[in-house]
Amino acid sequence: MRFIHTADLHLDSPFLGLTAMPRSLWKRIHSSTFTAFQKIVDDAIELQVDFVLISGDIYDRDSQSIAATDFFTRQCERLNQAQIPLYLLYGNHDYQVVHGKDGLPANVYVFGNRVTTTTITLANHETVAISGFSYDQRWISEDPLIKYPPKRKTTWHIGMLHGAVQQNQDNHYAPFTISELEAKNYDYWALGHIHKHQLLVANPPIVYSGNPQGRHKNEAGQHGYYLVESQGNKLIPQFKPVAEIEWSTIKVAAMSTANLAELERFLSQKVIEAVKKTPFQLVELLITKSDQLSPAIQHLLINGDVLEHLQRQNADNNQWWIYNLLVHQSNSLPSMTDLDEDYWQQAANEVFVPAKIAELTASLARNADLASKLTTLDLQQLKRATTQLLRRED
Known part of the structure; x- marks a missing residue:
């Protein structure tokens, strides 16, 4: 068996913390949530997976666009044409009262607002039970795990849940404990809501897929999905990056100079040395040891002149863009x-x-x-x- 686990697509979500930039770059960034999901569908078709799981937050409810809805439907249809089932639930950002498929293709199964379990029989005659539910409101403070059934007498049982580990306070997102998940004896938990991909438990896997595309500086690093394959009686997840854009912070110790052009060449070279060739990097520069610079250059760093000049110099750069510049001053x-x-x-x-x-x-x-x-x-x-x-x- 082989399937894809993804979540938190946030299609057409606004990007935060970006200054003015070339139009071509802005279009690339704006479309990156679409591009990431299209890559996931491409991989699903190429790898001929048995099914795809989406654990919530396909859209941002307050900014959901017709373009996002149309794009998602078309990608579902691509999976439909490849005869790949898609199982999805809605989370705290796209919560809704579920009335069927709402115009989605025949291959899509939408979990209702109560925990339900559906079963699929694969081509190799293995059976897979999948349990989950969709949010009908923004906040769900009750522990949902009591409503999930024990493991079914199927070959595999997968739990889908959009939620967060229970905290001492502010438990608004279907709070759960790891021990509760483990007690269900499922073979895999496909989690959504947390945007950083991570394995909470390795065996059996309890996994946050993260979002396929980071949308602001606090979502730095690689983003993608999990490809999950059976090996014997275990399911093994493997992370697959697909993000079109990555956010990164580069710390640079300032050189001793009173020449602005020399400083800007130095900063650009440090970025070139630090960034990867792919994917495209949105860079925040953190300048340390700024006391080595002349007061005039320090002022230009702080008031944004250096950032604007670096952005103009690199307007045609196809590998990175400096969106912010901060000066760390210890005095x-x-x-x-x-x-x-x-x-x-x-x-x-x-x-x-x-x-x-x-x-x-x-x-x-x-x-x-x-x-x-x-x-x-x-x-x-x-x-x-x-x-x-x-x-x-x-």
Whole structure:
């Protein structure tokens, strides 16, 4: 048996944290969620898998487009023409009351809002039971595992679940414990919701596939899907990268120079040395030891002039794009700001915490998804950026 496990496609999802860029590059980035899923379907057809699983969040409900819906339907039809069944459920971002297939091709099975189990018989006469459910609301705080059946008397039993491991608080996403999953004795758990691919347990596999395409800097690294194959009485998952774009942070110690052109050549060369040839890299530069630079160049780094110049120089680059530049400064705040270093550090420790950021940004959040994004900011980056603004000489 061979199948594909994916989740969190977030088709047509907006990309966050990007500055102005060439139109051709923006089109490539904007279409990358589509490209990643198309690669998954390509692989499914080429490898002649027995079926495909999608464990939730095909779309972002608040920004779901006709283009995304049409694209997904066409990819499902490609699988249909190849006689490959597709099993899907909806998660917290594309939750809905399920009424059948909603116009999807005949090969698609959509799990309803209650836990159900369906069975498929493969060409080799093995039988596979698949259990799962779709969200009918954004938050599901109850533990869903009590409603999953024990392992069926089939060759294989797979559980699909869009959820998160139970925490001490904020259990809004179908909370579960690892021991509960293991107690079902299933042969594989196909999880969705967490965007970093990972094996929670190796045997039997309990697996987050992650999202096929990272959409902001906190989703750096490789993204893709899992190809799962049977070996004897076990199912073995293998990660397959498909992301069109990768996010990366490159830390560079500044050279000692007062020449801006020399610094920019140095920074570009460091990026060239660090990035991979494929896939395309969206790069954040973190400059350290900036005290080796002249005050004038430090000012150009902080106010964004160097970033804009590097972007113009590399407008036609087909391997990487610098979307952000941060300057790490270890010295205390200058006296002209009238801020005392001790008081600043005390205030910063009180302000740059998730609860305080959530409180300060509440008035900016128009919906729950945006509120969630605001409270998952990189707080250390936010602190550094705020410090840089305080240092600016206007």
